[in-house]
Amino acid sequence: MAKRIDVSGLTAYYGSHKAIEDISMTVEPRSVTAFIGPSGCGKSTFLRTLNRMHEVTPGGRVEGKVLLDDEDLYGTGVDPVSVRREVGMVFQRPNPFPTMSIFDNVAAGLRLNGNYRKSELSDIVEKSLRGANLWNEVKDRLNKPGSGLSGGQQQRLCIARAIAVEPKVLLMDEPCSALDPISTLAIEDLIGELKERFTIVIVTHNMQQAARVSDRTAFFNLAAVGQPGRLIEIDDTERIFSNPSVQATEDYISGRFG
């Protein structure tokens, strides 16, 4: 189910501005990979190139290769819509659809894509909500609007919505930055469970979080303001936080940055 991601020589632009340059890395299936680095270094941009969401931004374009189990996402004839069905995404701010109930939010991916059987729908919704550790909190009010939930619940609703379409990879763009510590803990526990089934990539500004949830950590940095961001190093999380091979990583992690 979970798939491996192989990135080689990836460069992304916003119009004429080069945001990230020449990034190569491998993300193992059924593992959690964390991206850390200062603001503006291109972590989120890089994350969005992994499911072709980068080109949704006006002027966004990408050079290089992203292999999802040997299939190039940027190859000719590849449909970005099919890519996004394989590679799901959770955003920084919880964004449930305001016109839909909790049930409809989780079912949205299946319904809008049109490939589901009616009898299966409620099972899939229940499975996804259980998968996102939200079922017990919302099972009695599935018909209520999703926007009535708390921030942490909304974010878990968004995770349930993303896993309902059974992607192979789940991208998370600072999923906890708008949440309190308790909701954050709930989502971190959830990430630990989800990695049994999905390949997970998470962007975070919280280094303790990266250390807690991830198996591998990638450090991004940029030489100066206006310069493109680069991948400095990627290694096992334990090694990155104890004995990184690059001085800049150690400086950033220990707070001696700049």
Added chain:
Amino acid sequence: MSTAAVTDKRPSTLRAASLPKWTPWAIAAGSIALGLGISAAAGLDSKIQWALIAALLFILGTYGVAARVEGRRQAKDRVATSLVWVAFLLAVIPLVSLIWVTVARGVKVLDIHFLTHSMGIVADTEPGGGIYHAIIGSLEQVGLATLIGAPIGVLTAIYLVEYGRGKLAKAVTFFVDVMTGIPSIVAGLFILSLMLIFEMQPFGFAGSLALAILMMPVVVRSTEEMLKLVPNELREASLALGVPKWRTILKVVLPTSIGGITTGIMLAVARIAGETAPVLLLVFGNPFINNNPFEGAQASLPLYIYQQFANSAGSGAAYDRAWAASLTLIAFVMILNLVARGIARWKAPKTGR
């Protein structure tokens, strides 16, 4: 010296003298009385003059009293508040008096008979008759115009917000802006020139075409604003689920903004429902009932009002009918607005737990 002792000696910096709550009313009453007094003394008989004098006195008085008691900042605040109130009253007075006059004069002949009969066998100067033919005409012409104008307008707005990049989008925006400024008589003349080329007689649908031209830019503008209000995050959330762009627009963007779009369309409908000029040119008017908008002259409510005033040779019965028709037209637009608000509230993004 302790801190408590220091605070005791100083006068409070947080509290200051303030005027009692009834002060604005007292000043208002005083300035109205004074305004009336000055007008009487000077022998001014215009009603507007004493009101203007009173308004001026009210603002000056408020500033003076407040500056003396409360200080200059509070005085400026009170003057700003009273300016807002004066502006509000100036805006509401004509509206209320318009509705008041229309209702007072319109109810005289407004009854079931009036709503269900035409002017077919009634001369314009005689009492009796009704507006059934005009209601039919208005409903059909405005309905057809909406059927043409609303979809084109909404689709244009979707193009501009969701797809439009570069020169074509800029050109479309420019022409929509130009269309907003087209006088209704010009839209009428445009269709009339087509009618003359094809040698056609006036008919209801020709009026609908001109009304659709007038309606489109209003719908485009309001729909555009509503679509821009939909947060980009919702579009991205849907795209990231692997939903194609067109389904994202159809199932996420439009439902989120449907309330505002409906309101915009209804405002456009209200605008064209009162148009007289193109209808006069293209539909011509007809005292008989004509249910077919595609053949033969029809009537419409604004045209009926105009003709009752113009062709009645001072007959009171015709004036009464014109006022009653005006009341019907206002009620028609108001009901449309209420329906639109109902739809907007029903379809609006749900909140609460």
